[in-house]
Amino acid sequence: MKNYDKVKERIKNFGPGIITGGADNDPAGIITYTMIGATTGLKQLWLMVFSTPMMIAVQDSVARIAIVTGKSLSEVLKTFYTKKTATIVISLLLIANLFTIAADMEAVAQIFEIVTGIHAIYWLIPINILIGYLVIFKTYRTVKKTLVSLTAILAVYIFSAIKCKPDISTLITNTLIPHIKFSGAFFMAALGLLGTTISPYMMFWQATEEKIEHKTVVQIEDATLDTVAGMIYSNVVAYFIIIAAAYTLFGHHIFVSTIKEAAIAIKPVAGSFSFTLFSIGIIAAGFIAIPVLAGSSAYAIADLFGWRKGFEEKVSSAKGFYIVFLGSLLIGDIINLSPISAVNALYYSQILDGMLLPFLVAVIAIVANNKKIMGDFTNTAFNNIFCFVTFIISLACIVIMLWQMIV
Template sequence: MINRVHVGKSTPGIPVWRNLSAGLITGAADDDPSGIATYSQVGAAFGYGMLWCILFTMPLMIAIQAISAGIGCVTGHGLMDGIRAYYPRKLVYGLVVSIFVANVINLAADIGAMGAALKLLIGGPALLYAGGFALLSLVLQVFIPFSRYSPILKLLTLSLFAYVATVMVIHVHWLPVLKSIVIPPVTWNAKYAVGLVALLGTTISPYLFCWQAAQEVEEIEAGTDRAPLLLAPLQAPSTLRRIGIDTTVGMIFSNVIAFFIILTAAVVLHANGKIDIQSSSEAAEALRPLAGNLAFALFAAGIIGTGLLAVPVLAGATAYAAAGAFGQLSGLQHKMREAKFFYGVLIVASVAGIALNLTSLDPIKALYWSAVINGVVAVPLMIVMMLMGSQSRVMGEFTMPMPLKIFGWLATATMATAAIMMFVTWGK
C-alpha cells in the first residue's frame, strides 16, 4: 500500500498544520469521554500498572491507522466498501452489526458525559445539556458541508491540551513513573485482563479505522486536484508523505493525552485510595477535593471539548460502516437527499445515543463492555485489513511495505492475545 512513508517532513511549501487532517482528528477523537472514563478507571484501579501499555501500543496504533488511511486513499473507497467487494457478506454484516452496537453505546456514554461535565461546571439539568450537545453535533454534520466542517473538528483537537494542563497543576513524582514504564507493576488476574482489553479496545478501535479511511475518501471527493492513487499514481509521493505525517502526529498526540489521563488518575485517585471510578465526570469530581478546583475544572472542560469532537466521529463512522456494508452512497460531502441511507444511519445512531440516556441501562457498565466489545471486534477487522493491504488485486502497486506489515500484524496479534487472555482468565 505504501511503498515509502516519509515521516518528519511536510509537503514542500505547505505548513505542517495543513498536513494534519484525518489522522489528527482520528487520534484526538480516540480520547473521547468514554476513553477518558476507561483511562481514569485503569489509572485509579491499577495506578501506574498500565502506563506501559500506552507506550507499547503507540507504534501499533500508528501502523494500523496508516493502513486504514492507505486503503482509503489508494482505492478511493471506505473499509466496508472494500470488504464487501472481496469477502463474504456474512462477515461484513457481522462486523457492521458489532460496530453499530458498540458505537451507539459509546455515543450514549459520550453524550451523557458531556451533560454531566457541564452540570459539574455550571449546575443545571445534565440531561438537557446532553441532548443539546447531541443535537448540535447532528445539525452540524447534516447541514454544514464537509469542507467547512472538517476545520471545526481540527480546532476541537486543541481541547485535549486540558489534560496536559491538568498534569501541570498536580504534583507528580516522575521517578516512580519512569520506573513503572521500565518494570511495569503488573497484576495478572481476570480484572487486569479485562481492564487491558478495555484499554486496548479504547485505544485501537474499529470506528477509528472506518473513520480515517472514509475521511481520506472525503478529501479526495472534496478536492478538484486529487484522485485515488490507483488512478493517479504520480500523486503517491506527496499523498503518502502527508498520510505519514498526519497519522504519526495524530496517534502520538492521542497516546500522550491518554498517558496523562491515566497518570492523573494514578497520582491523585489511586494514591489516595479512590480506586473505583465509574465515569469521566466522576473522575473529574473526585479530583476537586484531592487536587483542587483548577485541576477539576480543566479535566471537566476537556470532557466537553473532546466530546464535541468524538460524537460526530462516532456517529459518522457508524454511518460510513453501514453504508459501505450495504453498498449505499456515503459521505458528508453529499446532500441528505443524495445519501439517504447514510444520513439515516447517522441520525438513528445519534438519536439512539440520546435515547439510551433516558433508559435504566447502566451507562457505566455498558461503556466498559463496549470497549471490551471493540477490543474483540477489532481482531477480525484488522485481519481483513491486513489481507487487503497486502493484496495487489486491491492495492495495485501500493501494497504494504514490510515495516507496516510487521507492526500491523503485531497490532493484530496483540489485540487477539489480550482477548484470549480475557476469556481464559474469566471467572478466576
C-alpha cells in the same frame, strides 16, 4: 525555504489522522484512563508506549488501502470478501458504536450538570442539536476544521498532569520498564487500556475520510505523517491523563466508574483548576468523538448498501446517510433514558470491539499486502510487524475476556 513550504503544506493537509487520534480519547476512553491511573498509579504507563506503534501500524495500513483502492473499509470488506461478511462486521460495529455514543453523551451531560446544577437528562437533546446543526448545515471543510480545532483542546490534560508536579525519574522508570503485576485488577485494567486505545470505529472513520479527501498515491507519505502525528498525540494525551489521575486519585482509595464520580473526586483533592481542565477536556472530547462514532456508522452502512453519503452532501440527496447519523444520536439518547447503565453499555461495547479487532486487523493486513490490489504500494515492514503484534494481543484479549466471563 522550499523544505519549510513543503512541511507547511503537509501540515495544512492534516485531518483524518489527527481527527481519528483525537476521537480515540473520547469521554469513555478518558474515564478508562482515569480509572487506570486511580487504581494502578503509574504502573501501566509503559503500555501507552507499547500500544503507540500498534495504533500507527493499523491506522496507516487502513489509510494506504483507502488511498490506493479508493474504497472505504466497508467497501473493501464487500469487494474482496463477501457482502454477508461485511454485513456481520458492520452490524457489530454499529451496536458497539451506539453504546459508546450513549456513554459519551452521558459523560458530557454529567459535566454540564455538575457545572450548572441542571440534571444531565436535560442536556442530551441540546448536545445532539448542536452536533446535528454543525454536521447538516455546515460544509465538510467547516466540520473538519472544527474537529481538528477541538483536538487541540485535549492538551488541557497535559497541563493538568504538569500541575501535579510528577517526579521525572519515577515517570521515566514506569514509562520504559514494564511493570506486570499478576492480579485480576491489574490485568483487566491493561485489557481496558488496550481495548480503548485501538478501536474498530477508528479504522472505518479514517479509511472513509482518506477516500473523501481524494488523495492519490503520491500523497501516501503525507497520510502516513498525518496518521503518525494523530496516534502519537492521542497516546500522549492518554499518557498524561493517567499521570494526572495517579497523582490526584491513586492512594486516596477513591473508586470511580463514571465521569461524574471522577470529576467530583478530583475537585476536592486537586482543586478547582484541575476540575476545570478535566471538564473542558471531557466536553471537547465528546464533541469530537460523538460525530465521529455516528459518522463511522453512517458511512459504513451507506457504503454497504451503495447509498450516497458524506457531510458534503445535502440531506435531500443523502437521506439514508443522514438518517443513520441522526438515528445513532437519537438511539444514544434512548439508551441513556432507559434502565440500561451507560457503564455496562460501555463494557459490552468494548467486548464487541475486542471481538472485531483481530478479524479486522487480519483483513487489513491481507489486503494491504496483496500486490494485485495494492501494486507497488503494499504495506511497509513496520506496519506488518505491528499489525501482527496487534492481531496476537487482541486474540489473547478475547480469550482472557471470555475466560473471565465463564469462570
